[in-house]
Amino acid sequence: MLKIINIIIFIFISFSFVKAEENYPVNEEKIKRTVLILPFLNKNGMKKYDYLGDSLMKALKADLIKTNKFTLVNSIDIENKIKNFNLSNNSVIENRNAINLAKNVDANVVIVGSYIIFNDKILVQIEAIDVFTKKIVAITNLEGSLGIDLLRVIDDSSNDITAKMLKGFPMLKKTDFNQLISNKKTENIRISGIILTCIGGTLFLIGTPVLLYDLLGYTNVLMTYKKNYEENMDNFEVYNNSYITFLSLFISSITTMSLGVILMSIGIPLLVIKLNKKISLNIGIENNTKFYISYKF
Numbered sequence: 643m644l645k646i647i648n649i650i651i652f653i654f655i656s657f658s659f660v661k662a663e664e665n666y667p668v669n670e671e672k673i674k675r676t677v678l679i680l681p682f683l684n685k686n687g688m689k690k691y692d693y694l695g696d697s698l699m700k701a702l703k704a705d706l707i708k709t710n711k712f713t714l715v716n717s718i719d720i721e722n723k724i725k726n727f728n729l730s731n732n733s734v735i736e737n738r739n740a741i742n743l744a745k746n747v748d749a750n751v752v753i754v755g756s757y758i759i760f761n762d763k764i765l766v767q768i769e770a771i772d773v774f775t776k777k778i779v780a781i782t783n784l785e786g787s788l789g790i791d792l793l794r795v796i797d798d799s800s801n802d803i804t805a806k807m808l809k810g811f812p813m814l815k816k817t818d819f820n821q822l823i824s825n826k827k828t829e830n831i832r833i834s835g836i837i838l839t840c841i842g843g844t845l846f847l848i849g850t851p852v853l854l855y856d857l858l859g860y861t862n863v864l865m866t867y868k869k870n871y872e873e874n875m876d877n878f879e880v881y882n883n884s885y886i887t888f889l890s891l892f893i894s895s896i897t898t899m900s901l902g903v904i905l906m907s908i909g910i911p912l913l914v915i916k917l918n919k920k921i922s923l924n925i926g927i928e929n930n931t932k933f934y935i936s937y938k939f
Contacts, residue, residue, distance in 0.1 A: 835912025
C-alpha cells in the first residue's frame with residue numbers, strides 16, 4: 643500500500659514540475675547556423691562578367707551578417723579547401739561536392755549559386771542546402787537586364803534568398819542542434835556498420851563452400867593418395883602435394899570465414915547503435931531554474 647502511495651505522489655510531483663516548466667519557460671541557449679557561401683559559377687565562362695560572382699557573394703554576405711542570425715565561414719578557408727579537393731568551377735557547385743566541402747569546414751548550411759548571360763539579360767539562381775538533411779531549403783531565381791537594372795538584380799537576389807533562409811534556417815536550441823549532430827553521427831556509424839556487415843557476410847559465404855569442399859570432397863582424394871602410398875610405398879610426391887593442398891584449402895577457408903565473422907560482429911552492433919539520449923526536466927519559478935533532473939540512457 644505504501645509503494646502505491648509513493649508512486650502516486652511521484653506522478654503528481656512530476657506533473658507539477660512539467661506544468662511549472664510550461665508556465666515559466668526557461669530561456670535556452672540558441673545556436674546560429676554556420677553558412678558556407680561557395681563561389682558563384684559564371685555559366686557563360688565570359689571573363690568580362692566574372693566580377694558579377696564576387697558582387698553577388700559580397701551582397702549576400704552583407705545581408706546575412708545584418709540579420710545577426712548566421713555565422714559565415716571565412717572565404718580564405720574555403721578557397722584553400724577547394725584547391726585541396728582539386729575541384730573545378732563547375733564541380734564545386736554540385737550538391738555532393740558542396741556538402742562535402744561544408745562538412746570539411748564545419749558548416750551546416752551551404753549556398754551555391756550561378757548566373758548566365760543571354761540576350762543582354764542575366765538570370766541568377768541561388769540555392770541554400772541543409773547539410774544535415776542534404777535537401778535544398780531555400781532557392782531563388784531572378785532575371786533582369788544588364789546595365790542599370792543589374793544592381794537591382796543583385797540586391798533582390800540577395801534579399802530574397804536571405805529572407806527565405808531566415809524562415810528555413812532559424813536559430814536552433816542547443817539541445818536540438820546537438821540532436822542533429824547526434825543523428826548525423828548515428829547515420830555515419832550505421833553506414834559503416836552496413837559496409838562491415840556486407841563485407842563480413844561476403845567473406846563468410848566465400849569461405850564456407852571452400853571448407854565444405856575441402857572436408858567433404860578433397861578429403862576423399864587425399865585419403866585415396868594416402869592409401870596408395872601406404873600400400874605401394876610410391877607416389878609420395880603426389881600424396882605430399884595433395885596433403886599440402888588440403889591444408890591450404892582448410893587454413894584459407896577458416897581464415898576467410900573467421901575474418902568474415904569478426905567483421906560482422908563489429909558491423910551488426912553498429913547497425914543498431916544508439917547514441918546517448920538525455921531526458922531533462924527543468925522546473926522554473928519566476929523565470930529562474932531552481933531544479934534540474936537529467937537521465938541518460
